[in-house]
Amino acid sequence: MPSLTQARDAFSQGKPLWSRAIATPTIEFGPTPLTVLTGKIPADLRGSLYRNGAGQLGRAGQTVDHWFDGDGGILAVHFSEAGATGLYRYVQTQGFQAETAANRYLYPGYGKPAAGPFWQRLGTQPKNAANTSVLALPNKLLALWEAGNPHALDPETLDTIGLDDLGTLQARQPYSAHPKREPSTGDLYNFGVVLGRRNYIQLYRSDATGQIRQQGQIPLPRTTLVHDFVLAGPYLVFLVPPVVLSLWPILLQNKGFSDAMGWQPRHGTQIIVVDRHSLKEVSRFETEPWFQWHFGNGYQATDGAVVIDYVRYNNFDTNQWLKEFVTGYPKTPVSVRLFQLMLDATSGKVLSNQPRLDLECEFPTVAPQDVGQRPGDLFFCYKSQPKNEEYFDGIGCLHSDGGRVSQLTFAKGCYPSEPVYVPSDEGSGWILTLVFDGNEDQSTFQILPADNLDAGPVCVLELPEIIPFGFHGTWASK
Numbered sequence: 001m002p003s004l005t006q007a008r009d010a011f012s013q014g015k016p017l018w019s020r021a022i023a024t025p026t027i028e029f030g031p032t033p034l035t036v037l038t039g040k041i042p043a044d045l046r047g048s049l050y051r052n053g054a055g056q057l058g059r060a061g062q063t064v065d066h067w068f069d070g071d072g073g074i075l076a077v078h079f080s081e082a083g084a085t086g087l088y089r090y091v092q093t094q095g096f097q098a099e100t101a102a103n104r105y106l107y108p109g110y111g112k113p114a115a116g117p118f119w120q121r122l123g124t125q126p127k128n129a130a131n132t133s134v135l136a137l138p139n140k141l142l143a144l145w146e147a148g149n150p151h152a153l154d155p156e157t158l159d160t161i162g163l164d165d166l167g168t169l170q171a172r173q174p175y176s177a178h179p180k181r182e183p184s185t186g187d188l189y190n191f192g193v194v195l196g197r198r199n200y201i202q203l204y205r206s207d208a209t210g211q212i213r214q215q216g217q218i219p220l221p222r223t224t225l226v227h228d229f230v231l232a233g234p235y236l237v238f239l240v241p242p243v244v245l246s247l248w249p250i251l252l253q254n255k256g257f258s259d260a261m262g263w264q265p266r267h268g269t270q271i272i273v274v275d276r277h278s279l280k281e282v283s284r285f286e287t288e289p290w291f292q293w294h295f296g297n298g299y300q301a302t303d304g305a306v307v308i309d310y311v312r313y314n315n316f317d318t319n320q321w322l323k324e325f326v327t328g329y330p331k332t333p334v335s336v337r338l339f340q341l342m343l344d345a346t347s348g349k350v351l352s353n354q355p356r357l358d359l360e361c362e363f364p365t366v367a368p369q370d371v372g373q374r375p376g377d378l379f380f381c382y383k384s385q386p387k388n389e390e391y392f393d394g395i396g397c398l399h400s401d402g403g404r405v406s407q408l409t410f411a412k413g414c415y416p417s418e419p420v421y422v423p424s425d426e427g428s429g430w431i432l433t434l435v436f437d438g439n440e441d442q443s444t445f446q447i448l449p450a451d452n453l454d455a456g457p458v459c460v461l462e463l464p465e466i467i468p469f470g471f472h473g474t475w476a477s478k
């Protein structure tokens with residue numbers, strides 16, 4: 001039996017150092033006081049950081065076919081007067097438990113169809129991987145996955161409580177992984193994509209506790225993929241990409257979702273603007289083709305224009321790159337830039353659509369108080385060297401005051417995760433990020449000053465196990 005280090009050496013041979021983070025399944029750990037390696041935990045940092053992501057990409061010699069199919073694992077870091085305590089737990093979904101008991105993969109997913117003979121594959125439901133993001137509610141933490149119900153967890157211990165219907169969701173009803181909280185009311189907006197005889201977006205408005213209070217529906221122009229949306233003043237805006245999903249291979253389980261989707265740029269991007277109070281459509285119009293996973297932020301400018309920051313890909317090749325990610329050496333070229341789109345929402349017109357930054361970036365985030373309200377400082381991960389096989393090695397900020405850019409490129413072989421903003425009582429707030437050091441096979445948790453990223457971390461905490469990069473996180477104040 002090779003040691004974990006030997007397994008990492010074998011997997012990462014000839015590959016970038018980040019690949020060592022995904023070489024072996026993440027090892028769970030219970031509440032562990034985190035050692036401060038450098039600096040000091042800021043006195044006003046009190047609360048919990050949660051991150052979700054694929055904790056394991058393989059099981060008993062099998063590897064998942066796509067990064068999106070890794071089993072969800074949650075990292076929590078609780079900050080109190082006593083210091084920082086970390087823990088890591090897999091979400092105990094029904095699928096995870098059944099596959100753990102069988103010691104093999106049993107279910108289809110985003111990247112893989114069901115196994116077995118035709119008659120057994122028909123109608124097989126994909127596994128809810130519970131791996132994409134987290135939503136902190138007053139008494140529970142939700143692990144989100146866009147094609148099904150969320151899973152509720154104990155926010156302190158990360159024990160899985162079970163599927164959560166937020167008061168009204170039906171079994172397997174989709175609740176996406178990118179809810180938006182309107183800062184003045186605390187209301188939550190979210191959606192789920194429903195495909196089949198009718199293709200539509202189910203809209204949800206929840207109160208601050210997460211209970212769904214209002215729903216709406218808007219038709220989709222095609223069977224497609226909508227991962228995120230944007231709250232912009234009085235509107236919710238959806239950008240529907242020219243990606244078309246063939247439903248027959250999914251129904252027959254000949255292909256996973258990932259391989260059943262095709263890039264059809266002739267359709268262009270469809271922009272759908274929804275009134276967030278009535279959840280009714282305001283306008284719908286077409287523009288040029290592109291693909292985006294994520295939005296930075298949206299707001300309504302004083303002249304009434306709707307302004308949206310998003311991370312734009314030229315096409316859907318990003319999906320292939322994310323599939324190849326599990327090999328530790330993705331080869332597919334991907335071109336991505338931060339863009340700003342300006343709309344006249346009522347007349348349904350694109351006013352402008354321009355790149356904002358000449359950097360290959362992803363995971364754009366803003367301070368919670370800026371969501372849907374104002375430009376705000378925009379934080380993101382970037383690649384200092386845009387090589388296909390490399391992962392993000394920097395955290396940047398595009399400041400709202402005149403477009404100044406701050407950048408922190410980590411040491412060679414060190415890779416940060418999505419920056420999560422934490423408001424501060426005194427200064428401009430903190431950026432929390434998980435960093436994997438491929439030279440030392442070590443994950444650290446780093447606290448950066450939001451207004452001065454270039455200065456580097458004010459505190460670095462040691463984590464007891466390697467935590468892979470994951471997807472999205474959130475902060476819950478005490």
Ligand SMILES: [Fe+2]
Nearest residue numbers: 293294471472
């Ligand atoms: Fe996402």
